[in-house]
Amino acid sequence: MAKTGEDIRQLNEKIVGAGYFVDALRQEIGQVIVGQHHMLDRLLIGLLSNGHVLLEGVPGLAKTLTIKSLATAIQANFNRIQFTPDLLPADVIGTLIYNQQQNEFVVRRGPIFANFILADEINRAPAKVQSALLEAMQERQVTIGDHTYKLDDPFLVLATQNPLEQEGTYPLPEAQVDRFIMKVIVRYPEMQEEQLILRHNVQGEQLPPIRPVVKIREILDAKSLVREIYLDEKVERYILDIVFATRYPGRYQLEKLAPLISYGASPRGSINLALAGKAQAFLNKRGFVIPEDIRSVVYDVLRHRIGLTYEAEAENIAAENIIDEVLKAVNVP
Amino acid sequence: MFKKGAWIIGWLYLLTAGINTSLLAQEVSVSASVDKNKILLGEPVLLTLEIRAPADSRIQPFRIDTLPHFELLSKDSLVKENTGGQQVIRQYFRITSFDSGRWAIPPIVLSSGPKTASILMDVVFTEPFDPNQPYHDIQDVRSIPFKLSQQFEKWWYMIALLLVMITLVTYYMTGEKKPRAEAKVYRSAYAKARQQLKELKDAQVSESRFYARLVEILRAFLSERARVNSLQQTSVDLVEKIRPLFTDEQLYQSLAQVLSLCDLVKFARYDPEDAEAQSAYEVIQKGVDHIEEGIRNAAKSKKEEGAAPAGDGAVKKQ
Numbered sequence: 299m300a301k302t303g304e305d306i307r308q309l310n311e312k313i314v315g316a317g318y319f320v321d322a323l324r325q326e327i328g329q330v331i332v333g334q335h336h337m338l339d340r341l342l343i344g345l346l347s348n349g350h351v352l353l354e355g356v357p358g359l360a361k362t363l364t365i366k367s368l369a370t371a372i373q374a375n376f377n378r379i380q381f382t383p384d385l386l387p388a389d390v391i392g393t394l395i396y397n398q399q400q401n402e403f404v405v406r407r408g409p410i411f412a413n414f415i416l417a418d419e420i421n422r423a424p425a426k427v428q429s430a431l432l433e434a435m436q437e438r439q440v441t442i443g444d445h446t447y448k449l450d451d452p453f454l455v456l457a458t459q460n461p462l463e464q465e466g467t468y469p470l471p472e473a474q475v476d477r478f479i480m481k482v483i484v485r486y487p488e489m490q491e492e493q494l495i496l497r498h499n500v501q502g503e504q505l506p507p508i509r510p511v512v513k514i515r516e517i518l519d520a521k522s523l524v525r526e527i528y529l530d531e532k533v534e535r536y537i538l539d540i541v542f543a544t545r546y547p548g549r550y551q552l553e554k555l556a557p558l559i560s561y562g563a564s565p566r567g568s569i570n571l572a573l574a575g576k577a578q579a580f581l582n583k584r585g586f587v588i589p590e591d592i593r594s595v596v597y598d599v600l601r602h603r604i605g606l607t608y609e610a611e612a613e614n615i616a617a618e619n620i621i622d623e624v625l626k627a628v629n630v631p
Numbered sequence: 632m633f634k635k636g637a638w639i640i641g642w643l644y645l646l647t648a649g650i651n652t653s654l655l656a657q658e659v660s661v662s663a664s665v666d667k668n669k670i671l672l673g674e675p676v677l678l679t680l681e682i683r684a685p686a687d688s689r690i691q692p693f694r695i696d697t698l699p700h701f702e703l704l705s706k707d708s709l710v711k712e713n714t715g716g717q718q719v720i721r722q723y724f725r726i727t728s729f730d731s732g733r734w735a736i737p738p739i740v741l742s743s744g745p746k747t748a749s750i751l752m753d754v755v756f757t758e759p760f761d762p763n764q765p766y767h768d769i770q771d772v773r774s775i776p777f778k779l780s781q782q783f784e785k786w787w788y789m790i791a792l793l794l795v796m797i798t799l800v801t802y803y804m805t806g807e808k809k810p811r812a813e814a815k816v817y818r819s820a821y822a823k824a825r826q827q828l829k830e831l832k833d834a835q836v837s838e839s840r841f842y843a844r845l846v847e848i849l850r851a852f853l854s855e856r857a858r859v860n861s862l863q864q865t866s867v868d869l870v871e872k873i874r875p876l877f878t879d880e881q882l883y884q885s886l887a888q889v890l891s892l893c894d895l896v897k898f899a900r901y902d903p904e905d906a907e908a909q910s911a912y913e914v915i916q917k918g919v920d921h922i923e924e925g926i927r928n929a930a931k932s933k934k935e936e937g938a939a940p941a942g943d944g945a946v947k948k949q
Contacts, residue, residue, distance in 0.1 A: 303900035310899075530898045586899035590865040629862045631843075631897065 306528045309585035313527070316520050317583045319512040326511045327367045331360050332498070333491035339581060340482045340598055341368055341456065345517065346524045346580055347573040349479025350435050350455040352420075352470075352602065356462055359484045365416050365456050372517060373510040374413035375450065381423035383466065387430035391440040405442050410434055413450050413514070417457040421467040431455070432474050452517055472561075472605065479570045480595070481602035520580065527576040528586040532631035534572070536589050540596060541568045543624040544604050550627045555620060558610035563603040571599045589630045597621055659684040661693075663739060663747035670754055675704055675725045680739060680747065682720040686713055691742045693722055700734040700754075701726045728754040820855035821923040824848055828916055841908060842896040845889075845915050852919055856926060866890040876922050886918045 301309075320342065327338055337353065341364065344351040353361050362378065369376030379390060392408035409415070410431070417431060434440045435455050439448045457478070459470075475481070487495060498505065539550070545562030547555035571592060578591040601617040610620075659682065666677040684690045692709055707723040728734060731754050740746040783790070818826070827848045836844065850869070853861040859872050870887045877883035889911045895901035903911075 301900065303902045306899045306901075528899060530900075533898055584899075588865070588894050588898050590867045593865055593868075626860065626863050630865050 301528050306585050313523055313585050314583050316523055319516055320581055322511040323371055326371045329506050330367050331364050332494045333487040337484050340480055343574050343577040344479055345454050346521055346577040352478040352481040353458045353484055354461050355484030361458050367508045369414040370508040372512050374514055376414040377409035377412040378416040379409050380418045381420050385423045385427045387427050390431050392442050394443045413452050415455045420457040421459050421469055424468050432477055436477055475602045476564055476566050480598040482598050524576050524580045527579050533587050536631050537568055537571050539628045540624055543628055552627050555623055558607055558615055560605040560607045563600050567600055567603040574599050659745055661741050661745045661747050665750055668752055672729055673727050675727050678724040678726050680722045684718055686716045686718050693739055700730045701728045731756055820852050824852040824919045839896055842893045846893045849915050866894050876925055882921055885914045889914045
């Protein structure tokens, strides 16, 4: 449906009204988590754009605490699944258990039945478990026995990967990684931030408990508003230019990138870039997307969707470097 | 008596047989000759073998496979002649030798008995033979006489290429002249920006197009004049980037607002008032003038200092 300028203005006002919770969430979680604003914003983008987020970072960067705090602040259910090599699909989605007293099989739901799932170290579980989780993420429903159960809404999976210990892991295949709307690299805190963390922990200061500041209903309303955010054709074109530049660098005078890219971003990359751009616009309390929104999410959306060649790996060129070059070459509308 | 008769007959037979054999031997004669007795190494020699025999006799020709110190180069077919009840058979061989020295062509025996006399041959390195001359295993290069036809065969494609080139040059020199493309007049980025702004003012375009074009002109000017990577930057990035180019804070803030307004028009279908369009136009124009003036002043002061020409760095100095 084509929107007029007046529609967009009204939507803008609605978003300004509905988006109050973003600041409230940031403030509430900020009492417990020092720094990591980027990670928190990306989790909110995942939540608002109905996507799942893959977090990559060394242990001890407050990944679990952030997600747990977010779940508490939203009054949502939270489950953590530690992925191990001996984990079975039934341990994730649930299974049928024989009840001796009632002489029948009863369904025992797995930990996936929650609003927020933290799939910790997802690459430690074998492919069949990863596959079961990723299928549930995609379908938003699971089948146990003869029954299919819809998963809760909102349903957000936050999977973590440890980039250091690769031995004994089962790296997610490209097709599975593509299902995550974003792959967020969680970085070390700044020195001042770490000084605060140090004080909190060493001096034994009791952290204030997280209070619920948002209701699930409000999140669901915000999700529908995000879908309505106006994405102009020029911004669509900008998204496509970025994605196409990763596939056909030669068309954008980026011939030097051609030997470094084995495959470019998929159509899911374009879709997720647009969705994440909309969610970013919502976080900025805008009813329309501007190229700035796209640029701010492009690294997280595309970094796991660009395949690098051996040549690139040999030269220590990362997907981020490729995206840098693409952004330098693609004209902003 | 009978024994005596047989003894006589036996003796008569033996006498008759000896006479017959000597007669036949006298009738068949062979000879060998060469056309020269002194050759250089590898020089061919014509060896002629001749057989003379009665016309009605059956004669097998010579059979030669090898001759010591000589090489058999070729063998011609037999030539037969009949002259006065006698047949003459001639065989021609071409031989040579690669062994220097004096060699004899040995007697060649005909199958029926007679044989030729041996022939002496001198095979030498050089003529005249000079034993003091240094050893040469390969003959000196000899010049080939010039032949025009041979030269044409060798160089025909070069001649053809030359002809094609002459034809093309002639065609382009004498052919119809195309009108020359109008020489491009160099215009500075500032002059271009001013010209484009003027054209935009006079053009009847939609509001969306007007604002988009306004930003395009500013971006192109910044890209060319201030060497800012403006075409690939968002409005927010651009505002940050051009901060050092402004000494007038108020104008800078106005420009930032105009860029924000342009984003609203471009991406949010905002419908601004006519006065806003006029104001935005003036701000962009003033911005272009201000940046140009700043760059010129910076270049001037650099020149006075005898430093490098103006650029991004020069402006930052402000």
